Amino acid sequence: MNKSIIWVFLLGIVGLISGCMSGGSDLEQLYQANENTVIQYGKDKGLTLIKDPNSGVYYYKTVTNATGRGAAQTELVKMFYTYTKLDGTMLDSTTKTIPFGLSYLTYSTILNTPIALMKEGESGVFIFPQTSQLTEPTILTVKFVSTRNETEQIDEFVKTKYAGLEVVKTSTGLQYVITKSTATGDLVKSGQTITVSYTGKLLYPTKKRDSNGFYIYNETFDSGSISFVLGQGSMVAGFEEAVSKLRLGDKGTFVFPSSLGYGQSGRTDSSTGAYTIPPYSPMNFEIEVTAVK
Template identity: 70%
Template sequence: MNKSIFWVMLVGVVGLLSACSSGLEDTSQRYIENENKVIQYGKANNLTLTKEANSGTYYAVTTPNTSGRSPKETELVKVFYTYRKLDGTLLDSTTSVPLGFPYYTYNTILNIPVALLKEGEKGVFIFPETSQYTEPTILSIELISTRNETEQIGEFVQSKFAGLNVNSTSTGLQYVITKSNSTGELVKTGQTVTVTYTGKLLFPTKKRDSNGFYVYNEQFDAGSFSFVLGQGSTVAGFEESVSKLKVGDKGNFVFPSSLGYSKTGSLDNSTGAYTIPPYSPLNFEIEVTAVK
């Protein structure tokens, strides 16, 4: 069983370690009562539930696809889901846009169903308790797809660069020049280069807008800045991309996470959410406006 199963901090695993004796008894009794609620829910809804031994999660695969592909660690998985309490109270859900995230790269309750589903399958997963809720919660989920980085980039290039002259380098960078200035000055290592850019993931991520509402958006950054080319002040993929341009040129570039933020990603410490998830290929639209 995938070790991500251990990541759900059920009270029976984590909470008991710090509880006092009477607290242990209270927590244990509550957990037993919650399990009984889960079992009764399954019976009432004609669900044949299986208990996953390590996490204590009860689940049923409601739409099987035995020939489907199983996700591998770090692959981008896309899911639709609804998360609620047993009484139907909605806690979280996707909209018409699936949620994409790199499987088993950080702690999320979604790792549990992904570990137990194949591509194209749907399932119901019931947690007697989690670190956030001391009552049962239920996750209805569909695993739409799973793609490694090579596949993600290949599908992106095929879709976004269709019919265009695509250039490739030995590092894995792929790009098209969308605006060319034949008289522009070549960009050279050691020069201070000024660029405008837009940075995007290859898939939309769930985030809150300025009004606090959830939206799905690929873009993680945009703006302009100056830097000395060749001094490592930006990620390697960005520097290599800029080196392919002249002043006045504009290009669309895509590169693997090995040239970007690799296994660490980029974390927004103020929100605790990833601006760029680990193992994410990146797409940049870049225009060089000046060099000196």
């Protein structure tokens, strides 16, 4: 995918501004003034800024790793970042200990731009003359921690989460461990109404707001109790397959790829539009069967 197209689509700065202008408009002049401000900022700080021809962003790397791995589309990228104005006013940041997880190039975010210019292990400073959110220059300071495809994410998770346990893997890619077993009765069957208690998690912490409006980081996206008829497709395929491995009273922990979950679309909060499950995200469920009819 062409980076200039991505940049125009996601942030609407260089290409969008020039494409919408038919001469020396106020907006075009504002962008040029912002670009001059960025160039002067670099001179004042003694920085050797590189201008990326595709995005129009100015940047320099503080740590390089030329042989490092670059991110591929849909991979989970983990990073630390701060986002500020030129005067240092803080706009957003990660914690110092928990990296931010991003499904690279699968939805609109300003963070796609530095990742396109970096490799694992690198750090850099990226100065945007203008974005669709702000008409003044802003700075992203980024440390690129890692990039992993879905198979790698699941393998690393299972190796850590299920260490020393007997892991079962099915032909669909579901992996699981039965953590509590009744050892009697039959497995639940298609057509039965199953009631389960569950907790749904991603394989990494995500940034969200708690009930008081404060930012927190955790893996959980949903929990509760639900009844459904097994086999009617009312739940995602991975969840239904997971439940089918249990008896009444059984409890297990299950991990499965996004192809058995929400795939390339992910799932959004209907009130905010924010992703509760990003695109291409494997999921982990803890499930207990509490009733069968």
